[in-house]
Amino acid sequence: MKSTIIIPVILSLTLLLSSCANGPNKAGMGAVGGAAGGALIGQAIGHNTEATLIGAAVGTMLGYMIGNEMDKYDREQLNHVYERGVSGQTNAWxxxxxxxxxxxxxxxxYTNPSTNQPCRQAQIQSIINGKTETVYTTACRDSYGHWQLKN
Structure with missing residues (x-):
């Protein structure tokens, strides 16, 4: 297979696989972008199929980690609100x-009577890509002490 065909094949497969994910997943989107960039860099450096595939693999891994960190920041902020937020007081970031x-x-x-876990409800208003959405959630503390969203 010619190396000029490899890059479009890798990009097509990466986009096809990413379309299987449910909703916008920042880690998955990072992986797609990383794979594409890694494949291009690998091809430019090695000028062969092996370098292109290695570049795509490394790029996928790095892109996933970066995308996951973006999600992690918001989860940490939300966990802080559930843990230390004053009831009725809005926290923003x-x-x-x-x-x-x-x-x-x-x-x-409050304590959930069926699980005996501490739980807390919250109203979350988000503005993502200019679109405002409001949801009502409940989070309960798990056995490790982390707040887990229930709905």
Whole structure:
């Protein structure tokens, strides 16, 4: 197979696989971009199929890690609100990597009678790509002490 055909094949496969994901997944999108960039760099450096495939693999891994970190920032902020937020007081932040904005208003904590776990409800308003959405969530603390969204 000619190396000039490899890059379009890798890009097509990467886009095809990424379309199987449910909804916008920043880690998955990072992996797609990383794979494409890695394949191009690998081809430019090695001028052969092996270098292109290695570049795509390394790029996928790095892109996934970077995309996952963006999600992680928002999860850390939300966890902080559930853990220390004052009931009825809105907490806001803007993700420094993508500009998404969040406003979270937690409610008083309570004990879930069926699981005996501390739980807390919150209203989350987000502005992502200029689109505002408001959701109501409940999070309960798991056995490790982390808040897990229930809905």
């Amino acid at each position: 803007q993700n420094p990597d993508n500009g998404n904005q969040y406003q979270v208003t937690p409610q008083p904590a």
